[in-house]
Amino acid sequence: MANQPASNAARAAASGDQADLALAAELAAGNIQALEILYERYARPIFSLALRILGNEADAEEVMQDVLERVWRYSGSFDAQRGRFGSWVLGMTHHVAIDAVRKRSRRPQAVDAEASELMLGLISDPNQPDMTDQAIQHEQAGQVRDALRSLPEAQQQAIELAFFRGLSHLEIAATTGEPLGTVKTRIRRGMERLRTVLSKTGVFND
Amino acid sequence: MTDQRDELIELYALGALPADEAAEVEDYLASNSQAQQRYSQYRHISQALLWSVEQRDPPAGAYERFRERMATPSNVPAKPSQQPTQRSSWLANLFGRRYRLMATALTLFLVLLGGAGGRIWQLQNEVGALQPLVEQNKQLTALLGESGTQLVPLADTGNGMAGGTINIIVNPQTGQSYLRASHLPPLTANQSYQLWLIADGTPQSMEVFGVDTSGDALIWIDRLPSTGAENLLGITVEPAGGSQQPTSNPVAVGTIDA
Structure with missing residues (x-):
C-alpha cells in the first residue's frame, strides 16, 4: 500500500520525463515555441517556490521570470544523466531565490550567475533515484508537507529557516533563541526523521 | 575528532x-x-x-510580461560579470541616493549662498537644518574609508519585517556603526526597535530606535559592545525605550565576519 503512490508517481514521472526531455531538447535547439510549453509546465511551481522563499508576489515573479530566462539560456547545459529536468529547474529556482533574499537582506555573497550555473551540477546525482517532478507536484507534495509537519515543531522550524530562508546555524540560533549546538542537533535529527518518514511513504527509497 | x-x-x-x-x-x-x-x-x-510548497498561480499578466521580456533581444541580459566589492559601490548602492541628494542640496545651498549675498540671513535656518546631515555624511565617508569596515545586511527571519530591509555598516575595530532601515513595519506608540550585538550567544543592546512614517531609519552608532569569537547583529521589537534583554525573537539577523 505504501508503495502504491510511488508506483503511480513513477509512471507519471516516466511520461513526464519524456515530455521534459523533449522540451529541454527544443529549448536547447533555440525553438522559441518551446518557451510557451516551459511556461505552462513550470511557471506555477517556480513561482510557488519563489513566493514561499521571498514572501511577496512581486519579488517571486521577478525570480520566476529570471529563472525561466536562465532555463532558456542554459538549457544546453542540462544533462539528463545527472537528474530530471524539473529538479534542475526548481533547484535553480531555489538557488536564485535564496540568492535574492541574501542580496536583499544579508551578508554579501560571492554567488553570481556563473557560480549559479556551476552549482546546477550539484543539484542532481546520477547515482541516486531522483524525485519525480510533476508527479511529486501533484501526488506526493502533500506527503512531503505532511512529513515536515510530523516533525517536532522545533525541528520543523529549524529546517524551514535553513531551506526557505537560507539562514546559517548561527542565524537560526539567534532567531529561535536556542543554543548553537541545539540548532545543529535539531536540523540533523529532523533530516534523519524526514528521510525515514519519506522512505516509508514511498516518496523515495534508500 | x-x-x-x-x-x-x-x-x-x-x-x-x-x-x-x-x-x-x-x-x-x-x-x-x-x-x-x-x-x-x-x-x-x-x-x-x-516540490512541497503549496502551489500558487503567477500574478495576472505574468505570462505577457514573460513574452515581452523574451521577445526583445536587448532585454536578455548578458552574463553579469562579478564585480569586486568596493567601498565606493557600497556608498553608491546603499546610500547613493541619499548621498547624492545631500550633495545636490549642499551644492545648491552653496550656489545660493554665493549668489544671494544679502539674503544669507534667510538661509541661516537651512544651514542649521543641513548641518547634522553634513556631519553625518562626513562620519559615514570616514567610516567607509577605514580598514576593517564591513557591510552586514540583515536577513529577514520571517518574524515580522514584512519586506523591509536593514543594512548596517560596522567597523569592529573602531566600534562605529551606521544603520539604515527601509520600509520596516510601523510600531505602536509603546514599542521600539532594538539593535543587539549577540557575541558568542550573549545579547548586548546597541541601540533603541524608531522609524519614520515610511518605515525608514538612519542611525549613527558610536560604540560597539564587546565582541566575541562569533558575532551576530539582530533586531527585535521591544517595549518603548528598549529592554535589558531581548523579549521577542529577532525580525532580522546578520553575521559580522571575523
Missing part, C-alpha cells in the same frame, strides 16, 4: 550555505565517502522540499 565541515553537510544539502562555506563542504565531500553518502541522502530531502 569530527571535521567541522561535517556539521555543515545538512545546510549544504538544504542550499543554505553561502558560496565560501559551500566550497569548503565540497572539498570535504570530495575526500570523504561517508560524508558523500550522508549528503546524498539529505539531497533527496532537499529535492522533496522543492
Whole structure:
C-alpha cells in the first residue's frame, strides 16, 4: 500500500520525463515555441517556490521570470544523466531565490550567475533515484508537507529557516533563541526523521 | 575528532550555505565517502522540499510580461560579470541616493549662498537644518574609508519585517556603526526597535530606535559592545525605550565576519 503512490508517481514521472526531455531538447535547439510549453509546465511551481522563499508576489515573479530566462539560456547545459529536468529547474529556482533574499537582506555573497550555473551540477546525482517532478507536484507534495509537519515543531522550524530562508546555524540560533549546538542537533535529527518518514511513504527509497 | 565541515553537510544539502562555506563542504565531500553518502541522502530531502510548497498561480499578466521580456533581444541580459566589492559601490548602492541628494542640496545651498549675498540671513535656518546631515555624511565617508569596515545586511527571519530591509555598516575595530532601515513595519506608540550585538550567544543592546512614517531609519552608532569569537547583529521589537534583554525573537539577523 505504501508503495502504491510511488508506483503511480513513477509512471507519471516516466511520461513526464519524456515530455521534459523533449522540451529541454527544443529549448536547447533555440525553438522559441518551446518557451510557451516551459511556461505552462513550470511557471506555477517556480513561482510557488519563489513566493514561499521571498514572501511577496512581486519579488517571486521577478525570480520566476529570471529563472525561466536562465532555463532558456542554459538549457544546453542540462544533462539528463545527472537528474530530471524539473529538479534542475526548481533547484535553480531555489538557488536564485535564496540568492535574492541574501542580496536583499544579508551578508554579501560571492554567488553570481556563473557560480549559479556551476552549482546546477550539484543539484542532481546520477547515482541516486531522483524525485519525480510533476508527479511529486501533484501526488506526493502533500506527503512531503505532511512529513515536515510530523516533525517536532522545533525541528520543523529549524529546517524551514535553513531551506526557505537560507539562514546559517548561527542565524537560526539567534532567531529561535536556542543554543548553537541545539540548532545543529535539531536540523540533523529532523533530516534523519524526514528521510525515514519519506522512505516509508514511498516518496523515495534508500 | 569530527571535521567541522561535517556539521555543515545538512545546510549544504538544504542550499543554505553561502558560496565560501559551500566550497569548503565540497572539498570535504570530495575526500570523504561517508560524508558523500550522508549528503546524498539529505539531497533527496532537499529535492522533496522543492516540490512541497503549496502551489500558487503567477500574478495576472505574468505570462505577457514573460513574452515581452523574451521577445526583445536587448532585454536578455548578458552574463553579469562579478564585480569586486568596493567601498565606493557600497556608498553608491546603499546610500547613493541619499548621498547624492545631500550633495545636490549642499551644492545648491552653496550656489545660493554665493549668489544671494544679502539674503544669507534667510538661509541661516537651512544651514542649521543641513548641518547634522553634513556631519553625518562626513562620519559615514570616514567610516567607509577605514580598514576593517564591513557591510552586514540583515536577513529577514520571517518574524515580522514584512519586506523591509536593514543594512548596517560596522567597523569592529573602531566600534562605529551606521544603520539604515527601509520600509520596516510601523510600531505602536509603546514599542521600539532594538539593535543587539549577540557575541558568542550573549545579547548586548546597541541601540533603541524608531522609524519614520515610511518605515525608514538612519542611525549613527558610536560604540560597539564587546565582541566575541562569533558575532551576530539582530533586531527585535521591544517595549518603548528598549529592554535589558531581548523579549521577542529577532525580525532580522546578520553575521559580522571575523
